[in-house]
Amino acid sequence: MTAAPSNHIARITVRTAPEPVVVDELITETADRLFGELCTHEAVQAAEDIGGAPEIWQAFCETGFDLIAVPENAGGSGGTLAEAIEVLRLVGYHSAPIPAAENGILGGWLLAEAGLERPDGLVTVIPPRATEGGWSGGGTCSVSLNGDGTAVLSGEAHRVPWARSAEAIVCVCECNGTSMVVSVPASECTITPLPNMAGEPRDTVNFDGATGQAAPAPTGVEAGALAQRGALSRVALMAGAIEKMCQLTVSYTNERVQFGRPVARFQAVQQHLVWAAQDAALVRMAAEVAAREATRGDAPFEIAAAKLVANQAAARATKACHQAHGAMGMTQEYPLHHFSRRLWSWRKEYGSDAHWSAVLGEMATGVGADGLYPLITSGTAALG
Amino acid sequence: MSDLASKPAALTADNIRAALDGLLERRTDQTRLTSMGAGSDDLDDGRAYLAATVDGGWHVPTWPSAHGGRDASVAENQLIGSVLREYVVPDLYPFAIGLGMVGPALLAHGTAEQQSRWLRPIASGAEIWCQMFSEPEAGSDLANVALSAAQDGEVWRLGGQKTWTSRAMWSKWAICLARTDPEQPKHKGLTMFVIAMDAPGVDVRPLRQMNNDAHFSEVFVDGAVVPDAWRVGDVGEGWRVAMTILSHERAGAGSRGGGDGAKRGSRIPTWIADLAALGALDDQVRRDEAMSIYAADMASRWTTQRAADEARSGGSPGPAGSGAKLRTVSSYKRRAYLANRAAGAAGMLEDGHGYIETVTAPSMSIRGGTDEIQRNILGERVLGLPGEPRLDRDVPWRDSRKGML
Numbered sequence: 001m002t003a004a005p006s007n008h009i010a011r012i013t014v015r016t017a018p019e020p021v022v023v024d025e026l027i028t029e030t031a032d033r034l035f036g037e038l039c040t041h042e043a044v045q046a047a048e049d050i051g052g053a054p055e056i057w058q059a060f061c062e063t064g065f066d067l068i069a070v071p072e073n074a075g076g077s078g079g080t081l082a083e084a085i086e087v088l089r090l091v092g093y094h095s096a097p098i099p100a101a102e103n104g105i106l107g108g109w110l111l112a113e114a115g116l117e118r119p120d121g122l123v124t125v126i127p128p129r130a131t132e133g134g135w136s137g138g139g140t141c142s143v144s145l146n147g148d149g150t151a152v153l154s155g156e157a158h159r160v161p162w163a164r165s166a167e168a169i170v171c172v173c174e175c176n177g178t179s180m181v182v183s184v185p186a187s188e189c190t191i192t193p194l195p196n197m198a199g200e201p202r203d204t205v206n207f208d209g210a211t212g213q214a215a216p217a218p219t220g221v222e223a224g225a226l227a228q229r230g231a232l233s234r235v236a237l238m239a240g241a242i243e244k245m246c247q248l249t250v251s252y253t254n255e256r257v258q259f260g261r262p263v264a265r266f267q268a269v270q271q272h273l274v275w276a277a278q279d280a281a282l283v284r285m286a287a288e289v290a291a292r293e294a295t296r297g298d299a300p301f302e303i304a305a306a307k308l309v310a311n312q313a314a315a316r317a318t319k320a321c322h323q324a325h326g327a328m329g330m331t332q333e334y335p336l337h338h339f340s341r342r343l344w345s346w347r348k349e350y351g352s353d354a355h356w357s358a359v360l361g362e363m364a365t366g367v368g369a370d371g372l373y374p375l376i377t378s379g380t381a382a383l384g
Numbered sequence: 385m386s387d388l389a390s391k392p393a394a395l396t397a398d399n400i401r402a403a404l405d406g407l408l409e410r411r412t413d414q415t416r417l418t419s420m421g422a423g424s425d426d427l428d429d430g431r432a433y434l435a436a437t438v439d440g441g442w443h444v445p446t447w448p449s450a451h452g453g454r455d456a457s458v459a460e461n462q463l464i465g466s467v468l469r470e471y472v473v474p475d476l477y478p479f480a481i482g483l484g485m486v487g488p489a490l491l492a493h494g495t496a497e498q499q500s501r502w503l504r505p506i507a508s509g510a511e512i513w514c515q516m517f518s519e520p521e522a523g524s525d526l527a528n529v530a531l532s533a534a535q536d537g538e539v540w541r542l543g544g545q546k547t548w549t550s551r552a553m554w555s556k557w558a559i560c561l562a563r564t565d566p567e568q569p570k571h572k573g574l575t576m577f578v579i580a581m582d583a584p585g586v587d588v589r590p591l592r593q594m595n596n597d598a599h600f601s602e603v604f605v606d607g608a609v610v611p612d613a614w615r616v617g618d619v620g621e622g623w624r625v626a627m628t629i630l631s632h633e634r635a636g637a638g639s640r641g642g643g644d645g646a647k648r649g650s651r652i653p654t655w656i657a658d659l660a661a662l663g664a665l666d667d668q669v670r671r672d673e674a675m676s677i678y679a680a681d682m683a684s685r686w687t688t689q690r691a692a693d694e695a696r697s698g699g700s701p702g703p704a705g706s707g708a709k710l711r712t713v714s715s716y717k718r719r720a721y722l723a724n725r726a727a728g729a730a731g732m733l734e735d736g737h738g739y740i741e742t743v744t745a746p747s748m749s750i751r752g753g754t755d756e757i758q759r760n761i762l763g764e765r766v767l768g769l770p771g772e773p774r775l776d777r778d779v780p781w782r783d784s785r786k787g788m789l
Contacts, residue, residue: 127729159729196732197743258525260776260784268756315721322746326523326754327548327600330593330747337594344724344742345732352728354669 021292023086027079030063031087035094041335047097048199052165057098057122069105074112081105085236085291089284092240095338097200099124099162101233106226107170114181114215121167123183126157126205127230128172128223130355137223138173141207143182143214145175151182151214153207159349163191163203168212172223175214179222184212198341220298228300230350231307232290238310238346239280239287242317245339246276249321252328263324272324279313279320286310293380301363301380308356314343395460400442400467407436408471413654419716420748421477421599423740427512427554429474434509442468444483444507447491451499452507462689477599478554482506482513485629486559493576493617493625502557502578515629516546516560516579516603523548524757526561526630527570527623530785531605533562533577540564540577540610542585545602550751552588552601555581560605561626564619566782573781574622578614585609595743633752634705653678655719662737664726677718684711703765706758713748713755720745 038056047053060066069084070076084105091100099122107123110116128135141155163169166186173180188210196202250273253264263269286306293299318340322329329336347353363383367375374382418424437443438452445461447453456464476483487506490499505511522528531544542562552558558579565573579586585608590598617625656665656674665671691704723738724731731737749755763769776784 129729159732195734197734197736197739199734202733257521258523258528259772259774260525263524266756266772268759319746323749323755326750327518327747330750331600332592332594332596340746341594341743348729348732352725354667 018296021080021082021295023080023083027065027068027083027086028090031065031090032093034059034063034065035090035096039094039096041338044095044097044335044338045332048195051193051195051199051201052162053097054165056096060096060098060100066100066103067108070108070112074115075118076104076108076112080295082291082295085232085287085294088233088236089240089287092237092342093244095198095241095244095335095342099165101230101237102161105229105233107168109229110170110172110181110217110221110226111168111183113218113221116181116183116213116215119167119183119185122162122165123168123170124160124162124166125226125230126160126169126171127349128227130227130351135223135227136173137179137226138171138182141171141173141205143173143175143180145180145214146211149214150211151175151180151184153182153184153210153212155207157205157207159194159196159202160205161203162201163189163205164193164201169205172217172221172226174223179217180214181217181221182212182214184210188212196345198338198345200342200345202345227350228294228303231356232287232294232299232303234346234349235283235287235290235303235306235310238314238343239283241339241343241346242276242283242310242313243280245317245321245336245343246273246280248336248339249273249276249324253324256326256328263326269324272320275320276317276324279317283310283313289379297380299380301360301375301383304351304356304359304363305379307351308353308360311347311353311356314347318343395456395463397463397467400464401470403440404437404442404467404471407440407442408433408473411470411472413657415472416654417472418475418477419741420744421475422595422597422744424475424477425597426474427478430476430479431509433472433474433476434479434507438504438508441507444487447487447503447507448499451503478512478551479506479509481515481551481555481559482511482557485515485632486513486557488632489559489576489616489625489629492628493621495613497613498578498616511556512551512554514549514551514555514558514581515633516549516552516558516605517626518548519545520547524754526626527574528781528785529561529563529574531560531562532566533564533575533610535564535612538612540612540615542577542579542605542608542610545604547591547600547602548751549588549601549603550599552581552603553590553598557581558603559616559629561622563781564622567780568620569778570776570781570784571623572620574626575619576616576622576625577610578616579605579608579610583608583610593747595740595747597744630753631702631705634709634758653681655723658737659723659726662726664722670722670726673718673722677715677722680711681715684708684715687711703761706753706761707766709752710755710758710762716741716748717745 038059064077065087067076068079068087069081072078088101102124103122107125111118126139128137129139139157141153141157143151143153145151168183169186169189170183190206192204193201194203253269254262256263286309290299290302290306293302322340325336328334364372364375371382434443441449441452441454442464444453445456445464449455483506487503490502517526519529519531521530531546533540533542558581560577560579561574562577563573564575585606587604589602591600591602592598659665659674665674688708720738720741724742727737764771
């Protein structure tokens with residue numbers, strides 16, 4: 001018993017401090033100002049009604065944020081993954097109804113890594129499907145390769161963000177034992193528009209023999225890696241949305257007077273506010289740590305933990321914020337629902353609570369009892 | 385007497401079934417109905433059901449037989465309720481204010497003339513009611529209502545604004561809480577009236593909810609005229625009438641009609657059968673949650689039954705209604721989230737399993753009095769705990785408002 005603690009301490013290797021990951025403040029300021037001006041309550045509502053926000057997307061593209069973290073030599077805007085994640089946090093904070101993640105760090109990343117040509121218009125991506133053993137890249141569609149570098153897709157893909165507005169639909173899938181990145185012109189596909197809970201496009205795409213370009217995916221660009229990036233993108237969006245939802249709730253409960261005082265003065269209401277504030281802080285921290293580690297290299301532990309934390313926090317925080325708002329929060333004319341409905345949808349994308357719980361459980365049991373504490377303190381680095 | 389012939393002394397499940405079989409369809413395991421009107425604007429199914437059952441007094445058995453009931457005892461009412469669960473009883477959300485709240489309030493506080501005019505059309509589904517209670521400045525703090533009623537000879541003239549008035553756009557009548565004496569403390573200067581929704585000076589503007597329903601409205605009242613004969617209870621007694629109505633609303637949150645059910649003899653509720661069909665109950669964590677909800681539902685049903693046994697026939701449910709509402713809301717929310725989680729990623733879509741319940745769920749712990757208000761009622765009236773300090777309780781309402789603004 002007495003020897004055990006020293007053994008544990010001996011196992012923790014002291015690493016040299018890694019390079020700090022810094023996000024340029026100008027990015028935060030610019031994105032915040034842009035969305036603050038464009039993503040009014042009315043504009044977000046209108047985007048839901050028509051299934052898109054072309055003007056907001058156009059203005060977003062003019063800043064170059066649409067291709068942030070995509071290398072300049074692949075037609076991107078350059079910048080780090082951490083900077084792209086910061087932009088996504090602000091997309092969530094302002095409920096900007098645009099496919100920023102799909103076009104940039106997901107679809108844009110796949111095209112750049114595989115060296116495939118990027119179309120002029122919007123790029124979206126088929127979300128990988130969680131399976132028993134990991135992730136299946138093409139959803140429920142299948143691919144066959146022609147000899148000339150083209151590929152033919154058949155079957156359907158479900159819940160493809162903004163497919164109806166896309167120029168190209170990109171996926172990564174296994175083909176004859178090789179991981180391939182495939183890009184298909186949307187014009188070759190039949191697209192059935194469907195909304196998610198927040199009225200954001202999550203369309204069904206029927207390929208039925210659509211032909212596109214294909215290239216082998218380099219190492220580290222498999223379906224599982226795309227799923228991790230996708231999960232990280234949702235954590236960033238959720239961090240922003242929870243933070244804004246929390247701020248709305250604090251403001252409203254300080255203005256709303258019942259029994260002769262603002263309802264925020266009642267302890268029962270304060271408890272809701274504190275739950276929401278804790279969750280906002282928790283998810284923001286999880287998002288920043290995961291983004292930092294993913295910028296440095298692989299971060300499967302941090303991303304799994306962050307998505308699980310975000311999913312659970314979303315459930316608690318939406319409950320607390322709606323309850324504190326009372327009936328006002330249930331109306332379409334008040335903006336709370338823009339955030340709560342997005343959170344309910346995003347928590348279901350790129351891995352449910354159960355999925356990421358199982359992933360973390362496997363990591364924890366894999367490192368064994370002696371490895372658990374280093375895993376908690378050092379994260380992915382402790383996986384070896 | 386013919387009265388005895390139409391109402392045998394020994395009412396049994398079998399003779400209730402014999403009467404209902406000619407009127408209603410039996411439930412099957414496939415029966416799926418909406419709950420609390422979420423996602424539906426249907427009035428016809430409920431109206432047809434009420435029209436079919438009113439002559440036998442089957443839906444409101446404890447009401448007088450002259451007014452659409454059958455003078456049933458508490459025990460008979462429970463027996464009828466349990467047999468009704470074997471039949472397709474549509475979601476009666478559009479009719480719920482009249483059946484569950486205004487009816488009992490008129491029986492407790494209304495005149496014979498009022499009962500004769502209004503009760504039977506409620507029981508038959510011919511006339512829909514709403515309750516004009518909440519206002520922009522009077523939600524949880526309901527006693528702060530400002531809509532005024534001023535007497536003018538044989539009539540009252542009403543003016544002000546209500547909000548969150550559910551079912552207003554379907555309603556022929558409203559029961560309306562109004563301030564008749566602003567010089568009295570806030571709970572004491574209130575009076576209850578019935579107002580015709582098609583009267584000049586009544587303007588209904590629906591509000592759209594985040595689940596896309598537009599079942600709630602703002603109601604603007606400008607000089608609407610109400611005869612004194614439509615006043616319910618004495619002048620200044622409005623709060624007492626309102627409390628009768630609200631305790632029925634809370635107790636009625638889980639009353640008969642709508643939702644899922646199982647045919648007679650099946651022990652598995654359809655919501656559990658649906659989860660099993662999705663494969664969701666293969667997962668230990670979800671199975672655990674489903675069984676936890678089921679156990680809580682059973683305990684809630686027996687608690688409600690015990691409270692009903694103890695209550696006088698037709699009496700006000702009192703604070704027990706608050707407990708019933710808390711339990712019903714908790715169950716609805718847990719079922720909604722479980723169903724939506726069980727749907728996996730497809731549950732994010734608007735046509736996904738559990739979608740309408742998920743986007744409706746947050747309202748359940750708000751409408752009809754928030755969970756916080758229900759717990760206050762239980763704390764103060766059941767446990768006898770000290771209440772929140774209320775500085776405005778004994779000052780004239782007019783002065784308490786000055787302080788607030």
